[in-house]
Amino acid sequence: MKFTGTDTYISTEDLSMAVNASVALERPLLIKGEPGTGKTMLAEEVAQALKMPLIEWHIKSTTKAKQGLYEYDAVTRLRDSQLGDERVKDISNYIEKGKLWEAFSAEEKVVLLVDEIDKADIEFPNDLLQELDRMEFFVYETKETIKAINRPIVIITSNNEKELPDAFLRRCFFHYINFPDRETMQQIVSVHHPKIKKKLVKDALDIFFDVRKVPGLKKKPSTSELIDWLKLLMADDIPDEILKDRDPTKAIPPLYGALIKNEQDVQLLERLAFMARREAANNPQ
Numbered sequence: 244m245k246f247t248g249t250d251t252y253i254s255t256e257d258l259s260m261a262v263n264a265s266v267a268l269e270r271p272l273l274i275k276g277e278p279g280t281g282k283t284m285l286a287e288e289v290a291q292a293l294k295m296p297l298i299e300w301h302i303k304s305t306t307k308a309k310q311g312l313y314e315y316d317a318v319t320r321l322r323d324s325q326l327g328d329e330r331v332k333d334i335s336n337y338i339e340k341g342k343l344w345e346a347f348s349a350e351e352k353v354v355l356l357v358d359e360i361d362k363a364d365i366e367f368p369n370d371l372l373q374e375l376d377r378m379e380f381f382v383y384e385t386k387e388t389i390k391a392i393n394r395p396i397v398i399i400t401s402n403n404e405k406e407l408p409d410a411f412l413r414r415c416f417f418h419y420i421n422f423p424d425r426e427t428m429q430q431i432v433s434v435h436h437p438k439i440k441k442k443l444v445k446d447a448l449d450i451f452f453d454v455r456k457v458p459g460l461k462k463k464p465s466t467s468e469l470i471d472w473l474k475l476l477m478a479d480d481i482p483d484e485i486l487k488d489r490d491p492t493k494a495i496p497p498l499y500g501a502l503i504k505n506e507q508d509v510q511l512l513e514r515l516a517f518m519a520r521r522e523a524a525n526n527p528q
Contacts, residue, residue, distance in 0.1 A: 244293055250283065252288035253423075253430045261418035262289055268416055270359075271375055271397035273407075276420030279465025282400040285420075286356035289398065296349065298395070300342035301358045311341040311357075312380050312389075330403030334384050343374060347391040355395040361404040368411035376414055423466060425452065435470045440478060447473055450496050454503075459511055465504040472501035 246262040248254030256260075262285075265272035274282045290297035300311055320337040323330055330336045337427070340348070346355040360368060374380045378391035402409065423431060425448060432444055455463045464472075475498045479527065495512040496502065503509050 246289055246292050249288045249292050250432055252284060253380050253427060253434060254285075254288075255312070255423075255427065258285070258418060258420060261416060265398075265416040266396055269394055270414060270416045271399050273399045273412070273415035273417045274420060275401045275403055275417070277422055277463070277465060279467040280420045280422060281422060281466065283358050284355070286354055286358075286400075288400040290354040293354070293396070296351065296353045296395070297356065298342055298346050298353050299356045299358065300348075302360055302362045302367070304362050304364075305390040308363075308367050309341075311343040311371065312374065313341050313344055313382060314339045338382070338384060343371075343380070344389055346395040347378065347380075347389055348419055349395070350392065353395045355397045356397040357397065359402060360399050361407065367407070372410060372414065389456065395488065404416075408445050422455075428466070428469070431466060432470070432473060436473055436477065440471060443476060444473070447476060450500070454477040454496070454512070457512065457515065461507050461511065462504050464504075468502050469503070472498060475501050513525050 245259070246254070247259050247267075261274075262272060274285060276282055282341075286299070287297060289509055315334075316337045316339065320331055320334070342355065342357075346353050375448060378394055381388050428448060428451075429444060432439065432448075447469075451464060451469050454460075495509065495516065499509070499512075503512065
């Protein structure tokens with residue numbers, strides 16, 4: 244079965260080809276792109292489209308690679324031994340399976356999401372090289388080797404917060420999700436808001452892409468923020484003319500809090516509006 248997107252996720256031809264290529268090559272798919280472009284959601288939609296369970300491993304700055312394999316709770320075992328607990332005779336009672344172990348031991352093929360791998364320290368990707376390559380690892384405490392029953396489809400996301408090691412990159416199939424063009428964005432909007440007025444979408448997209456073009460923005464509004472903004476515009480029943488005839492000398496767009504996420508960008512847009520007002524005053528028509 245090939246991935247081509249779902250009813251709730253618009254996949255470009257390039258993205259679909261990348262997913263299917265990584266499956267065919269049996270290599271992890273490394274996905275990069277702006278925040279809010281649907282990287283994490285891709286794994287959810289691939290699992291849904293291919294009718295496979297999804298196992299999610301969300302990486303934090305404190306996450307260690309071995310946590311994805313297993314963790315041995317020596318402290319609890321020591322405490323139980325002091326209390327005379329019979330469980331201490333079986334060391335496996337104190338081993339907690341990680342997400343890779345779950346994926347390797349699953350009876351059916353699964354999709355494994357390793358989300359935001361660049362949040363961890365620089366050695367994290369290298370520490371997983373052998374396990375992702377060979378699809379097996381050794382448990383020293385129980386002297387057993389865990390091998391994947393079915394090779395999972397591995398999707399790894401990165402926000403480019405730090406460079407990933409070359410050795411890791413060589414083992415991945417890479418795809419960068421470009422920010423959607425206007426036509427693709429209209430398709431995405433229609434999926435999330437099928438009953439929205441076409442005129443509202445057109446005028447809102449004009450403003451949205453204009454804001455994204457503003458030089459110096461610390462954080463450009465993303466796809467997810469556009470969807471939230473449109474939802475608010477519909478809920479508040481904003482009159483069409485407010486968007487269509489928006490005066491550039493006025494302040495930033497209505498309900499801008501859904502689009503702009505920090506005070507520096509708000510101040511930047513307000514300065515631009517002030518400059519437009521001053522220019523209009525100096526050059527009356």
